[in-house]
Amino acid sequence: MIDLKSLTIEKAHADLTNGVFTCRELVEEYIKVIKEKNKDLNIYLEIFSDALTEADKAQEKITKREGGLLTGIPVAIKDNILFEGHTVSAGSKILENYRASYDAFVIKKLKEEGAVIIGRTNMDEFAMGSSTEYSAYGPTRNPLDPSRVPGGTSGGSAAAVAAEMALVALGTETCGSVREPAAFCGVVGLKPTYGALSREGIIAMGNSLDQVSPLGKTVRDAEIVFNALSKHDKEDSTSVPEELRGKIQNENKREDRRKIGVPWHLFKDDLNEVIMANFKESLEKLKKSGYDIVDIELPYAKYSLAVYYIVMPAEVSTNLSRFDGIRYGFHSEGRDLLDVYRKSRAKGFGAEARRRILLGTYVLSHGYYDAYYNRAVKIREKIKEEMRNAFTEVDFILTPTAPFLPFKLGEKLDDPVSMYLCDLFNAPANLTGTPSIAVPSGFTPEGLPFSIQFTAPHFKEEWLFEIGKKFEGIR
Amino acid sequence: MNIKDVEKLAELARIELSLEEKESLLKDFDSILAYVDTIKSAEVGEVELKYDLYNSWREDKLEPRQFSHELIVGQFPDSQYGFLKVKKIL
Numbered sequence: 001m002i003d004l005k006s007l008t009i010e011k012a013h014a015d016l017t018n019g020v021f022t023c024r025e026l027v028e029e030y031i032k033v034i035k036e037k038n039k040d041l042n043i044y045l046e047i048f049s050d051a052l053t054e055a056d057k058a059q060e061k062i063t064k065r066e067g068g069l070l071t072g073i074p075v076a077i078k079d080n081i082l083f084e085g086h087t088v089s090a091g092s093k094i095l096e097n098y099r100a101s102y103d104a105f106v107i108k109k110l111k112e113e114g115a116v117i118i119g120r121t122n123m124d125e126f127a128m129g130s131s132t133e134y135s136a137y138g139p140t141r142n143p144l145d146p147s148r149v150p151g152g153t154s155g156g157s158a159a160a161v162a163a164e165m166a167l168v169a170l171g172t173e174t175c176g177s178v179r180e181p182a183a184f185c186g187v188v189g190l191k192p193t194y195g196a197l198s199r200e201g202i203i204a205m206g207n208s209l210d211q212v213s214p215l216g217k218t219v220r221d222a223e224i225v226f227n228a229l230s231k232h233d234k235e236d237s238t239s240v241p242e243e244l245r246g247k248i249q250n251e252n253k254r255e256d257r258r259k260i261g262v263p264w265h266l267f268k269d270d271l272n273e274v275i276m277a278n279f280k281e282s283l284e285k286l287k288k289s290g291y292d293i294v295d296i297e298l299p300y301a302k303y304s305l306a307v308y309y310i311v312m313p314a315e316v317s318t319n320l321s322r323f324d325g326i327r328y329g330f331h332s333e334g335r336d337l338l339d340v341y342r343k344s345r346a347k348g349f350g351a352e353a354r355r356r357i358l359l360g361t362y363v364l365s366h367g368y369y370d371a372y373y374n375r376a377v378k379i380r381e382k383i384k385e386e387m388r389n390a391f392t393e394v395d396f397i398l399t400p401t402a403p404f405l406p407f408k409l410g411e412k413l414d415d416p417v418s419m420y421l422c423d424l425f426n427a428p429a430n431l432t433g434t435p436s437i438a439v440p441s442g443f444t445p446e447g448l449p450f451s452i453q454f455t456a457p458h459f460k461e462e463w464l465f466e467i468g469k470k471f472e473g474i475r
Numbered sequence: 476m477n478i479k480d481v482e483k484l485a486e487l488a489r490i491e492l493s494l495e496e497k498e499s500l501l502k503d504f505d506s507i508l509a510y511v512d513t514i515k516s517a518e519v520g521e522v523e524l525k526y527d528l529y530n531s532w533r534e535d536k537l538e539p540r541q542f543s544h545e546l547i548v549g550q551f552p553d554s555q556y557g558f559l560k561v562k563k564i565l
Contacts, residue, residue: 084541101546237531306511317488324489326561331552337562338489346491354492355503358484362476362504365487375514378522417506 002029004164008217009073009224012167016062016072023055023062023072027116030074034119034165041141043150043159045079047119048086058114069224071114076166078157079120080127081212082201083107090203091123091135091153094323094330094348104201105233106170106212113228118166121156125350126320127177127205129153130422131412134352139409144186144447148406151181151422154215158185161215168216168225174206175308176402176426178213179438183401183451186440188468189215190222191426193458194433195240197226198233206315207238209308209430219439219468226461240459248459254395257463260286260454261296261394267425271403278450279400282441285474286398291467296390296397300382304427307383309420310363310376311431316353317360323348355416384432391457396467399425401438401451429455437464441475476504 002021015021021029031047038044051074058072077083080090082100084107089095103111110117124134132140132155142150143163150159154171158181161169171178173191182189190213197212204210214225233239240248262283271279283293325331325344332343349357363372390397403424412419429436436455443449452471456463481497481504492500553560 084543085546098550099546101543102541234531234533300517303514303517306513309507309511310514321489325552327559328547328550328552337564340562341489342491345489349490354490354496355500355507357488357490358481358500359504359507361484361488362480365484371515372511375517375519377524378519379514379517381522381524382517382519415506416503417510420507420510 002026004029004033007167009069009167009221012073013069013071017067023059023116024052026072027051027055027074027118030118030165030167033163037143037163037165040146041143041159041163042122042138043140043143043156043163043165044076044119045089045122045137045156046087048117051116051118054116058116061114068113070110070228073115074118074167075110075115076119076121076157076160076169077107077117078154078169078171079123080172080203081107081170082203083117083120086120088120088203089136090127091125091137092349092353093136094344095328096136096330098329100201102201105198105235106229107201109229109231121154121160121169123156124153125353126203126316127153127172127174128316128352128356130176130180130419131407132156132181133409133413134350136350141409142184142406144449145406148408148448149184151184151402151406153177153181154213155181155184157215158182158187158189161185161187161217168214168221170225171213171215172202173211173213173430174209174312175430176423178215179426179436179451179453180402180422182215182438183449184406186443186449186451187215187217188219188222188440189213189438190226190461190464191429191436192226192230192461193240193435195238196230196435196459196461198231198236198239200233200235204319206312207319208315209312211430219437219465219472222437223461223465230461245459252457252460257395257466258290259292259294259394260396260398261294261390262398263296263298263301265297266302267399267403271400272405274444275400275403275405275450278442279452282452282471282475283398286471289470289474294394296394298383298386298390298428300379300386301428303379304383304431305420305424307376307379308423308427308431309359310372311380313356313360314364314373315360316356317358317364320349320353320357352416380431383428387428387432387434395456395463397455399453401425401453405444405448425453434458435461435464437468439468439471441471476501476508
């Protein structure tokens, strides 16, 4: 019996190295929990049949003392990350039974490290949603309270970590899809700098926003995964080359990183009371341990989510045009080629995917392009500029991670806009490409988790890990 | 937006919709567009878009790839002689 609850990557690594347990025993322990709980929680869509053989291979490395920190560590991956020979469906019926023909860059890295990929986790269809209820394979339930949602779209990955069904997990973010479920499940979620982790082999949603994002129980665990995966990949033209990373890091060296900016004007009037109270308590704790808290103004940031809901559907409508029933995935017969497209896409895509494809088609259409897409792109530029300016004054920007506590299943299903608002505080980091980390900040008396989110300048993940670990010590 | 607009969008997006789906989408778009319309009140003025991006090309030469030909062809809904088979277009 392994105590999974207290396990971290470093502890597991030490125990594996010292022979306290083997990789196979560790993986078996997680699979046991999955088999026990998955029927009720619907966190995993599949446990990979080769997980135990991979565990044995990792064990050989450890026995030969060739392993690294991630060797033998059980990792869950979101269902939109390609793993050769394994099914990857993006939570959609249109890709049901689709098998990946190559490995995503992040999977190649995990394999090199000897990590054991144990299965794929549930998600909102094509990563569109905030509750994992828009999956074609049924909703995932929150392990902390199964009547509630785990957040989304990486709800399966966040819930897997929270329910001791994986030690760490990979999700993806387009707008809050890792930080918001991390908040709802009481775990740590890091959205890296855009261009830090390769998007090669990730089923694309919004190319200018998507980023692979690690989840773990502790900031240190997220850091270890990030460090292993944050490498330049020439197959992704937006992956930032190593020399440029170094240059950006050298440009912005600060010895003393104690200044936290809070954009109060974005949420002071209408934030949920208990979330506000927890946020203020967290600020007090940070103040007491020597951080300066200052008020900052980000006048354009209040448009972030509206801008996002123009830019993202525009990218979605172009990205998802490849799913047409011809080359792979779901195919519906029709009288001619056009009819095959129309029927395959009608039956293959769920309601939210269709909604966003049409919305994107609208904002890009002649006559509306200037009023919507073009204007949104300009405001996005303004938000980038004001964030850059803010970071000349402060080292971090702090807000609550989500404006809501985990809500009941079905609560927001009939109202798309209220679902969209879950990501209200997450949008600036995705639109500007800055790194942002969600760290648990306590619980309500009923046991629902709170979370706060630190955002830092580009490629300053290191700063986020530092303050995140400090906060873990004082919360 | 009206039902005719939804039909045009569905045609452009190549998605078949029932009347019920069109009506429900129209209702959703009203509330979504009301929300995103808030950007109209933003004073952006003249914004010069600074694309600090550059194209990232590679030489057009054959490199070994991991792609499995069988796995790709095996997933075609319809194929013949190892090629993808589609309905005639003209």
